[in-house]
Amino acid sequence: MPQKKTVQLPMNRVEGDLEVRLDISDGMVTDAWCSGIMYRGFENILIGRGPLDGLVITPRICGICGTAHLMAAAQALEMISDVVVPPEAIRLRNLALMVEKIQSDMRHGFLFFTPDFVNPRYKDEPLFEEAVRRYTPFKGETVIQVIEHTKKIIEIIAIIGGQWPHSSYMVPGGVTAAPSSGELLQCRYLLKRFKDWYERRILGCSLERWFQVKSASDLDHWLEEEKSHRDSELGFYIRFARRIGLDKIGQGHGNFISFGLFESIRCAAATTGQATGDSRPAGFAQGDLILELNPENITEHVSHSWFTDQPGGQHPFDSDTRPYATGQESQKYSWAKAPRYNNLPAETGPLAEAIISGDPLVKSLLQRNGPNVMLRELARLIRSAELIAGMELCLMRTPEDAVFYQPPGPIPDGRGFGLLDATRGALSHWVIIEDGKIKRYQIITPTAWNASPRDANGTRGPCEEALIGTKVQDISNPVEVGHVIRSFDACLFCTVHVIDLS
Amino acid sequence: MTTSLYWMHCGGCGGDTISFLNAESPDIIELFDIMDIELLWHPSLSNGSHLHHQALVDRMVSGEQSLDILCVEGAVIRGPSGTGMYDTFLGKPKKDLVANLAKRAQFVIAVGTCASFGGVAGVGEVEGTGLQFSKRQKGGFLGQDFLAAGGLPVINLPGCPCHPDVLLAMIMAIGSEKSIPLTKNNSPVEWYGMLVHQGCTRNEYHEYRVEEEGFGERGCLFFHLGCHGPLAYGPCNKTLWNKRNSKTRVGVPCFGCTQPDFPQPYPFFETRNIEGIPLELPDGIDRAHYMAYKGLAAAAAPQRLKQRKTIV
Numbered sequence: 001m002p003q004k005k006t007v008q009l010p011m012n013r014v015e016g017d018l019e020v021r022l023d024i025s026d027g028m029v030t031d032a033w034c035s036g037i038m039y040r041g042f043e044n045i046l047i048g049r050g051p052l053d054g055l056v057i058t059p060r061i062c063g064i065c066g067t068a069h070l071m072a073a074a075q076a077l078e079m080i081s082d083v084v085v086p087p088e089a090i091r092l093r094n095l096a097l098m099v100e101k102i103q104s105d106m107r108h109g110f111l112f113f114t115p116d117f118v119n120p121r122y123k124d125e126p127l128f129e130e131a132v133r134r135y136t137p138f139k140g141e142t143v144i145q146v147i148e149h150t151k152k153i154i155e156i157i158a159i160i161g162g163q164w165p166h167s168s169y170m171v172p173g174g175v176t177a178a179p180s181s182g183e184l185l186q187c188r189y190l191l192k193r194f195k196d197w198y199e200r201r202i203l204g205c206s207l208e209r210w211f212q213v214k215s216a217s218d219l220d221h222w223l224e225e226e227k228s229h230r231d232s233e234l235g236f237y238i239r240f241a242r243r244i245g246l247d248k249i250g251q252g253h254g255n256f257i258s259f260g261l262f263e264s265i266r267c268a269a270a271t272t273g274q275a276t277g278d279s280r281p282a283g284f285a286q287g288d289l290i291l292e293l294n295p296e297n298i299t300e301h302v303s304h305s306w307f308t309d310q311p312g313g314q315h316p317f318d319s320d321t322r323p324y325a326t327g328q329e330s331q332k333y334s335w336a337k338a339p340r341y342n343n344l345p346a347e348t349g350p351l352a353e354a355i356i357s358g359d360p361l362v363k364s365l366l367q368r369n370g371p372n373v374m375l376r377e378l379a380r381l382i383r384s385a386e387l388i389a390g391m392e393l394c395l396m397r398t399p400e401d402a403v404f405y406q407p408p409g410p411i412p413d414g415r416g417f418g419l420l421d422a423t424r425g426a427l428s429h430w431v432i433i434e435d436g437k438i439k440r441y442q443i444i445t446p447t448a449w450n451a452s453p454r455d456a457n458g459t460r461g462p463c464e465e466a467l468i469g470t471k472v473q474d475i476s477n478p479v480e481v482g483h484v485i486r487s488f489d490a491c492l493f494c495t496v497h498v499i500d501l502s
Numbered sequence: 503m504t505t506s507l508y509w510m511h512c513g514g515c516g517g518d519t520i521s522f523l524n525a526e527s528p529d530i531i532e533l534f535d536i537m538d539i540e541l542l543w544h545p546s547l548s549n550g551s552h553l554h555h556q557a558l559v560d561r562m563v564s565g566e567q568s569l570d571i572l573c574v575e576g577a578v579i580r581g582p583s584g585t586g587m588y589d590t591f592l593g594k595p596k597k598d599l600v601a602n603l604a605k606r607a608q609f610v611i612a613v614g615t616c617a618s619f620g621g622v623a624g625v626g627e628v629e630g631t632g633l634q635f636s637k638r639q640k641g642g643f644l645g646q647d648f649l650a651a652g653g654l655p656v657i658n659l660p661g662c663p664c665h666p667d668v669l670l671a672m673i674m675a676i677g678s679e680k681s682i683p684l685t686k687n688n689s690p691v692e693w694y695g696m697l698v699h700q701g702c703t704r705n706e707y708h709e710y711r712v713e714e715e716g717f718g719e720r721g722c723l724f725f726h727l728g729c730h731g732p733l734a735y736g737p738c739n740k741t742l743w744n745k746r747n748s749k750t751r752v753g754v755p756c757f758g759c760t761q762p763d764f765p766q767p768y769p770f771f772e773t774r775n776i777e778g779i780p781l782e783l784p785d786g787i788d789r790a791h792y793m794a795y796k797g798l799a800a801a802a803a804p805q806r807l808k809q810r811k812t813i814v
Binding site: 038039040041042044045049050051052053055056057060061062063064066107111112115118136137138143144147148150151154155157158159160161162163164165166167168169171173174175176177178323335404405407476477 | 513514515516517518519520521523524525526529530531534541546547548549551553579582588589590622623625626627628662663716717718738742743744745746747748749750751752753754757759765768769770771772
């Protein structure tokens with residue numbers, strides 16, 4: 001008889017509630033089940049409410065990505081109203097969304113992810129002391145600086161939208177106010193201040209130098225080139241992550257989905273009058289194959305979720321949310337549904353975004369080692385470079401006397417959706433308005449994609465799949481599992497139930 | 503003297519924590535340092551092992567580890583059917599842990615509207631409730647007679663999210679052993695004794711009843727766009743958000759997120775009215791007098807306001 005031991009491990013430093021149950025044999029994860037363990041019933045709260053109410057209610061789904069929910073909610077209503085949003089309003093929205101992503105990426109990286117580097121598991125590593133100096137919660141030098149600089153850049157959202165988190169300044173047709181030229185100058189100052197810090201502390205070089213790094217060998221060269229590169233947060237992260245083998249774990253299915261980034265192409269077009277080559281398209285990638293996104297191919301499965309059964313996968317316009325708690329006994333094990341594209345699971349987030357937009361560095365690193373924990377987090381840490389450049393573009397022209405709101409009139413009956421990449425990846429809102437009220441509101445969050453349970457075909461979700469094969473040295477301290485889960489920036493608190501079958 | 507603090511997440515969005523990270527003067531790191539706060543655990547920020555956390559919880563529940571401040575973020579989830587299984591911790595309803603820790607804490611702080619009154623979670627099928635209120639009804643999860651060991655009921659710090667300065671001030675007040683006078687909703691008078699309306703840059707438009715009818719205009723948001731500024735208690739226009747701004751200043755109506763009945767059952771962005779006068783008047787005002795006053799005020803409005811020349 002194999003000796004079976006059950007350990008319950010509450011994981012901290014993720015957003016929300018998640019339990020992961022693992023089968024471990026001979027110190028290796030052989031199977032995994034991700035369970036969302038909190039149900040809040042947001043979609044049903046919205047049914048029967050006024051058409052605009054999603055703008056107030058849905059940002060409150062998530063304290064850290066409310067801007068993205070607000071934008072998706074506004075976009076869905078704009079599709080129903082068929083209103084054309086003025087470019088200046090799009091620019092302000094994009095600016096706010098980019099700020100939200102930057103603060104979240106930095107906070108995730110250095111408050112949630114790298115604190116694992118000071119785990120006692122690594123106490124004999126040569127870089128351990130340095131990691132402790134940087135990443136110890138509330139005391140580490142990097143932690144203190146990240147808190148200081150992220151709250152400062154967020155002031156840009158407050159200037160545009162009144163406050164962060166949880167405002168509702170994006171409305172169908174635009175935004176509720178345009179900042180004055182003085183306020184926009186302050187936004188430029190806040191951005192410049194953040195950029196200086198990001199270059200100095202995170203990159204150890206200028207953005208211009210960083211953008212020349214276009215391949216895996218460029219990255220190796222960059223790391224060797226200057227001491228400031230090696231000692232920067234990025235440089236240290238890469239050295240530590242390689243040292244402990246994060247480039248060899250957490251592979252996953254290799255399917256990726258992105259809904260595109262902050263409409264940067266529209267933003268750029270609005271600013272310069274021409275499209276630029278750095279747009280972030282929506283797409284689905286499988287290996288080297290990148291397909292244009294077709295929203296019709298998105299479905300949600302509930303075969304393993306605590307909801308009333310529906311056959312196969314349902315398109316979000318057709319699916320309901322009817323909780324059906326069976327307890328732990330049946331095959332159902334999560335409050336998360338299982339979103340699928342072409343009936344396949346897909347990973348989403350900064351890595352997916354970079355792959356689908358054809359980022360040459362990420363593509364090259366992917367060819368070298370395939371998807372892995374180190375690359376997933378690297379894509380997150382370097383995304384800010386692109387975002388800063390995008391924000392500069394947005395702020396380049398001051399929209400004095402600009403039109404920032406196009407009244408859509410009362411929202412007519414109809415159906416619409418809003419798709420965009422939030423901080424953690426593909427976010428979608430699917431709204432049906434009937435008789436002047438919300439008839440149906442379905443939301444698919446990025447973490448629903450990443451931390452989804454199995455589907456009707458029995459296929460694991462991306463995070464579950466990525467855990468397979470992970471070696472766990474000490475099941476009472478399974479920090480390796482933490483690396484994999486946190487690399488997805490799961491917006492859930494998680495508890496890991498480890499079953500040792502060896 | 504060291505003050506110990508344990509932070510729990512229940513049925514919420516994490517927004518109060520994220521907002522707390524935006525605190526300034528002091529920021530959270532300075533706060534813990536200056537006030538000698540021992541943060542026993544915060545689920546988003548702490549780095550201890552699961553075994554350390556489990557042992558800590560056991561020690562707090564048994565009373566071996568003293569607990570000065572219990573911060574609860576999010577509503578207490580009781581569904582389905584009172585089981586609490588919509589929100590669990592280690593396979594058990596999280597509400598049980600809330601009850602056990604509340605018994606031990608010197609002070610219990612409800613951080614945000616969900617923990618105070620139920621908030622968004624209080625209107626859905628999850629049967630969410632505030633710690634000591636369910637919407638306007640006293641009682642909530644812990645019962646109306648609950649007093650923490652320090653002698654106060656649950657200190658409600660509503661707001662969606664809770665304003666970081668308010669939470670900072672409460673932790674500092676407790677650490678400094680200051681008295682904390684409370685409103686009828688058990689919120690500190692110092693922060694919830696004023697209306698969101700006070701300090702709004704649109705006040706003059708309100709005074710002379712120059713109304714905003716669509717988004718993006720210069721005018722008062724109270725008469726058509728559903729603004730709760732004159733109804734809701736909170737410091738939003740005195741202690742600005744992110745040290746910068748407030749919703750009403752950028753033309754977003756106050757949604758009354760500090761109020762026990764947030765979110766309201768009727769549509770946002772609309773003002774329910776009787777013959778053009780809002781159904782809900784500024785707190786404590788008599789309708790007949792208000793109608794007469796607003797009629798006169800509108801007649802007295804200066805041209806610069808009627809023409810919306812005064813910026814907001």
